[in-house]
Amino acid sequence: MPISINRNILRLLRVGSNSTLAITKPRHRFSAAAFVSARHMSDDSHKMDSTSFAKNLFRGQVEVEHVFPFPNVLSEEQTETLEALVDPVEKFFTEVNDATKNDEQCVIPDKIMNALGEMGAFGLQVPQEFNGLGLNNTQYARLVEIVGAHDLGIGIALGAHQSIGFKGILLFGTPEQKQKYLPTLATGEKIAAFCLTEPSSGSDAGSIRSKAVLSPDGKHYILNANKIWISNGGVADLFTVFAQVPVKDKNGIEQNQVTAFIVERAFTGVTSGPPEKKMGINCSNTAEVFFDDVKVPVENVISGPGAGFKVAMNILNNGRFGMAAALSGTMRAAIKQAIEHASQREQFGQKIHEYGMIQEKLARMAMLHYVTESMAYMVSANMDRGSKDFQIEAAISKVFGSEAAWNVVDEAIQICGGMGFMRSTGLERVLRDLRIFRIFEGTNDILRLFVALTGIQYAGASLKEVQTALRHPANNLGLLFEAGAKKITRIVGISQQSLAEHVHPELLTAASLTRIAAEDFGVSVESLLIRYGKNIIGEQFLLHRLGNAAIDIYAMIVVLSRATRALNENHPSAKYEERMCNVWCSEASDRVAAYLTSVRSSQQTGNFRRMAQISSELIKAGELVHGHPLGF
Structure with missing residues (x-):
């Protein structure tokens, strides 16, 4: 190999000093925060062979394994089981439950709770051996979609119970813990709650002040905690509680580490406050819960002392797809009402659906629903296929779905x-x-940071691998040539990536826009890493826009996949889905370009700096700084 070629490769691959790639081990204000720290990812989150579309997006690569073809994971038997459940659940919410009455009375009546228990609604994913229905994630998504279409208050009560309340036992519990607790939880005889938030800690879960100390005889922990805004907090019989526990590391140094506990209301010292008065989800009980010198048996620790962050983050990551599914149901119901009104209401001599402004509203509402629903079932299917690396995609589905539903x-x-x-x-x-x-189970603001920083960590690790190889280029020519080829194609504008073989011919333009957006995104991430290094963690103006771009690109790929399936299988709605896909990808590509331009723009950087100064002046003044135009 001529030395000149090696030098050219080295020149193309220079990415700066080692500090540039220190992003793989962040140290920052949110280093203890649940949603942006590498400590809280699953064990598989930093593998360099990840097949996650979202993670590879941050490297400018289009990884198709989990997005094409649009997944269909239900067996014939699973489909039959689900179909047998859908009609009774739908009938229950249309004929038995009264969402308006529940909202007005701020309670779910006992007869409704009992009926839900009889239907198996409290143990949808609990194995049948523990009295549950044993549904997979896709089946679960379809049923919570029905709940979301009719009563979000009940949806929260059910979700707080099984999506997060006892999910720690389901995911990490010992055989003894599962045998003891799951049977009564699955039937609704006992209700569960998830206790993480405190007065001094919300998104920054690492700042929790709850303490648990091992008793002298080593048989139990003495827990003291004050948890706020706990869904099911006033009615739950069992709590998954997170508290700081002194734990010795491998060097014998003792440090406080978050630990997860199974706590029964029957334990002495567990009390709860009155139901909170809220803006919405009124029938769902929300209350403060107190744990005063509660003796918790050591066998009630989940996954061992110090494993609390792992437990909490896996619970939240595992449940977010269900939120998108429920909200797709909410949107479907709302859109149906809007269509009925628009088709009947007449103004100025015409039905209002004939006016362009109403037509645009309906079309955009339908597209937002289509994207959310596609995300929910793509994530759930990948989970059912055994993927462990879906954290970014699940977070995106929660952010997108919650904001889309509000808009719709x-x-x-x-x-x-x-x-x-x-x-x-x-x-x-x-x-x-x-x-x-948009607030609970990870505020959308924090989740945007989570999306951006998790992806950047993955991209940073890739760049670090190349940088290490540069120290011994003769021994790493394969890696260097691969990275060099990718960079050369970016420079000369020739892409080696194509979605043409995966998408229907009618969607080739949309596919091309998606590929271009993905590659531009990867270039922008690399540019930011080179420019800011580990300090990128503090650049939230930039991370927010990077997160938005990632969300839009993932939305593009999921609708491309789903519309392709519809066209390939000649679904009745295929042409309709094709139109939505093409409109969505066209407009999303423009938004992505604008986001990425803003993160590279010196003018925008100046605007970010000025906005930070405006905010600082507001905080200093304690009110608006500008005076009234009348002067008094």
């Missing part, structure tokens, strides 16, 4: 006009209920 229901109210504002339509209740979804 808001526009449904707008289309319905004054009627939409009236309680009788039910839309105002749904809008109130929806607001919490």
Whole structure:
């Protein structure tokens, strides 16, 4: 190999000093925060052979294994089981449950709770040996979609119970823990809650102050904790509680580490406050829970002392797809109401659906639903196929779904006009209920940072691997040539990646836009790593836009995949889905380009700096700084 070629490769691959890639071990304000620290990822989150589409996106690569073809994981038997459940659940929510009454009375009646228990709604994914239905993630998604279409308050009660409340036992519990607790939890005889948030810690879970100390005889922990805003907090019989515990490391140094405990209300010292008065999800009980010198048996520790962050983050990551599924149900119901009104309401001599502004609203509402639903079932299917590396995709589905649902229901109210504002339509209740979804189980702001930083960590590790190889180029020519080839194609504008073989011919333009967006995204990530190094962690103006771009690109790929399946299989709605896919990808590509331009723009950097200064002045003044235009 001529030395000149080696030098050219080295020149193309220079990425800066070692500090540039220190992102793989972050140290920052949120280093203890649950949603942005590498410590809290699953064990597989940093493998360099990840097949996650979202992770590889941060390297500018289009990894198709988990996105093409659009997954269909249900066996014939599983499909039959699900079909047998759908009609009874739908009938229950349309004929038995009264969402408006539940909201007004701020409680789920006992007869409704008992009926849900009889249907198996409290143990959808609990194995049948423990009295559950034993459903997989895709089956679960379909049923919670029905709940989301009818009563989000009940949806929260059910989700707080099984999606997070006892999920730690399901995922990490010992055989003894599962045998002891799951049977009564699955039937709804006992209700569960998830206790993480405290007055001084929300998104920054590492700042929790709850303490648990091992008793002198080593048989139990003495737990003291004050947990706030706990869904099911006032009615739960069992709590998954997180507290700091002194743990010795391999060097014998003792440090506080978060540990997860199974705590029964029957234990002495467990009390709860009155139900909180909330904006929405009123029938779902939310309360403060107190643990005062509670003796928790050592056998009630989940996954061992010090494993609390791993437990908490896996619980939350594992459950987020269900939120997207539920909200796709919410959107479907709201869109149906909007369509009914638009097709009947006449103004200025025409039905309002004939006006362009209403047509645009309906079309955009449908596209937002299509994307959310596609995300939910792609993530659930990949989980069912055994993927362990879906954290970014699950977070994206939660962020996108919660914001899409808010937009859709808001526009449904707008289309319905004054009627939409009236309680009788039910839309105002749904809008109130929806607001919490952008806050709990990871605020959307923090999750955008999670998406950006998790992806950057993966990209940074890849660059670090190349950088290490540069120290001994003769021994790493294969790796260097691979990386060099990728960089050369970026420079000369020739792509080696193509989605043509995976998408239907009618979607080739949309596929090309997606590929270009992905490659531009990877270039931008690499540029930011070179520019900021480990300090990128503090650049939240940039990370926010990077997160937005990643969300849009993932949305593009999922609709490409789903529309391709519809076209290939000649679904009745194939041409309709093709139109939605093409519109979505066209507009999303423009948004991605704008986001990536902003992260590279010196003008935007100046604007970010000025906004930070404006915020600082507001905080200093304690109110708006600008005076009233009248001067008094």
